[in-house]
Amino acid sequence: MPEPQWHTVATTAELPAGGRKLVSIEGKSIGLFNVHGEIVAVLDVCPHELAPVCRGRVSGTTLPSAPGEYCWGREGEILACPWHGWEFDLTTGRCLVDEKLRLRRYPVEVVGDEVRVAL
Amino acid sequence: MAAQPFIVDSDIHNVVAGKSIQHRLAEPHRSRFASGNRGPGHLGYWNPNGVMRADTKLPDGRKIENQPETLVEHVLEPYGISYGILNPGGMGLGLCPDADYANALLAAENAAIAEEWLTVDRRLKGSILVNPNDPEAAAAEIHRWGDHPDFVQVLLPSGARMGYGQRYFNPIYAAACDHGLPVAIHPGTEGVGLSGAPTAAGYPSTYFEWHTDLAGSYLAHLVSLVAEGTFQRFPALRFILVEGGVSWLPPILWRLDKNWKALRLSTPWLERPPSETVCEHVFLTTQPIEEPPRREQLHQLLAMFPAERMLLFSSDFPHWDGDTPDFAARQLPEALRARVLGQSAAELYGLPGVVHA
Numbered sequence: 001m002p003e004p005q006w007h008t009v010a011t012t013a014e015l016p017a018g019g020r021k022l023v024s025i026e027g028k029s030i031g032l033f034n035v036h037g038e039i040v041a042v043l044d045v046c047p048h049e050l051a052p053v054c055r056g057r058v059s060g061t062t063l064p065s066a067p068g069e070y071c072w073g074r075e076g077e078i079l080a081c082p083w084h085g086w087e088f089d090l091t092t093g094r095c096l097v098d099e100k101l102r103l104r105r106y107p108v109e110v111v112g113d114e115v116r117v118a119l
Numbered sequence: 120m121a122a123q124p125f126i127v128d129s130d131i132h133n134v135v136a137g138k139s140i141q142h143r144l145a146e147p148h149r150s151r152f153a154s155g156n157r158g159p160g161h162l163g164y165w166n167p168n169g170v171m172r173a174d175t176k177l178p179d180g181r182k183i184e185n186q187p188e189t190l191v192e193h194v195l196e197p198y199g200i201s202y203g204i205l206n207p208g209g210m211g212l213g214l215c216p217d218a219d220y221a222n223a224l225l226a227a228e229n230a231a232i233a234e235e236w237l238t239v240d241r242r243l244k245g246s247i248l249v250n251p252n253d254p255e256a257a258a259a260e261i262h263r264w265g266d267h268p269d270f271v272q273v274l275l276p277s278g279a280r281m282g283y284g285q286r287y288f289n290p291i292y293a294a295a296c297d298h299g300l301p302v303a304i305h306p307g308t309e310g311v312g313l314s315g316a317p318t319a320a321g322y323p324s325t326y327f328e329w330h331t332d333l334a335g336s337y338l339a340h341l342v343s344l345v346a347e348g349t350f351q352r353f354p355a356l357r358f359i360l361v362e363g364g365v366s367w368l369p370p371i372l373w374r375l376d377k378n379w380k381a382l383r384l385s386t387p388w389l390e391r392p393p394s395e396t397v398c399e400h401v402f403l404t405t406q407p408i409e410e411p412p413r414r415e416q417l418h419q420l421l422a423m424f425p426a427e428r429m430l431l432f433s434s435d436f437p438h439w440d441g442d443t444p445d446f447a448a449r450q451l452p453e454a455l456r457a458r459v460l461g462q463s464a465a466e467l468y469g470l471p472g473v474v475h476a
């Protein structure tokens with residue numbers, strides 16, 4: 001395995017809390033998200049039908065609850081695919097509806113005001 | 120490299136601009152439409168992701184589904200689709216209680232499709248939108264467009280007042296057969312306007328429940344068409360169940376045949392096991408294809424009826440539950456792919472195998 005290469009792809013100013021930026025690294029479309037101050041990088045391909053998942057809605061979601069009750073939480077942590085709406089946990093990459101599926105995530109480091117992604 | 124498969128997409132939802140409809144309406148319909156009154160309305164079920172896919176906006180702000188050129192460039196060409204059947208949103212207007220207004224809107228939308236879409240690219244094929252609740256007017260609309268080379272089917276909403284086998288609808292089938300056009304139904308209006316409750320158990324609470332139950336509407340229409348003898352009255356009629364699911368079909372065919380053996384006396388026009396008639400006259404579109412835990416379970420299901428003849432690929436672009444051609448192809452057994460992706464549809468709609476835009 002070749003060593004991952006670090007790529008500087010954004011500045012911290014471009015990714016304020018709740019912010020998002022789509023970048024291209026080595027021909028791959030990758031989404032950067034600032035989730036509660038932590039920047040995460042995920043491949044812009046949905047594991048279901050390969051949609052550009054990073055264009056989807058980022059929001060919270062309804063947490064498990066009793067019938068007829070709604071409990072909203074995890075605001076800013078959930079990415080919903082723009083095609084079929086499957087939800088993904090940006091903090092882990094896990095798909096909320098299928099534990100076998102996850103988003104492909106890449107290591108991120110912030111150096112000064114530069115955001116770097118390892119690919 | 121494998122040859123590009125020949126693909127026909129039998130369910131694409133283009134959006135016709137309101138202004139294209141409005142200037143084609145006579146008063147007082149034009150003022151009514153301009154005021155924002157657009158027909159039967161809806162029940163307000165909420166899809167949290169939106170019914171339209173969220174990523175169809177182009178960098179210039181246009182939406183892919185709103186212009187014929189963008190639909191060709193961003194859907195047909197990237198996926199190698201040779202023909203796309205347009206099923207515009209106005210298909211359910213006939214559920215508006217005011218038949219005169221509904222008929223005017225449907226006629227205007229058909230004209231807009233003919234003049235602004237079908238003229239742009241021969242790969243786009245139209246559906247004649249008609250009012251099921253005014254069958255004589257529907258038949259007139261079919262005759263108006265029936266010999267147009269680029270209208271390839273008649274389209275009805277599956278939300279309905281009664282089963283589509285009822286003789287009330289006969290003028291529609293007679294007109295469609297006069298022009299050799301298949302008749303298709305499409306879901307989305309169950310419970311809307313003049314239609315009955317969306318399920319046999321009334322009104323569900325959520326979009327999730329309503330949408331999952333749509334297969335029930337299809338089941339009712341199919342059994343109605345069979346039992347009423349619609350295919351005996353109209354031997355040339357071909358009927359397409361668009362977007363109604365696939366997996367429920369084999370068990371209902373078995374049940375039809377079983378009940379027919381005992382109860383044939385009450386429907387003496389059914390001289391053969393009903394499943395045989397269904398398999399000759401009825402077609403289904405793939406999307407939203409069922410995704411069972413193991414793909415071979417889908418393959419087993421597709422072996423339980425003549426899928427190589429009855430099943431047609433559809434994407435449902437740009438709706439939230441669409442399937443791309445490559446995804447659908449991966450779900451299908453190899454032996455079915457060419458038939459389902461395009462050949463069966465080309466035969467059904469009378470489309471030549473090679474197209475020059």
Ligand code: FES
Binds near residue numbers: 047048053081085086
């Ligand atoms: S492609 Fe993402 S949910 Fe289907």
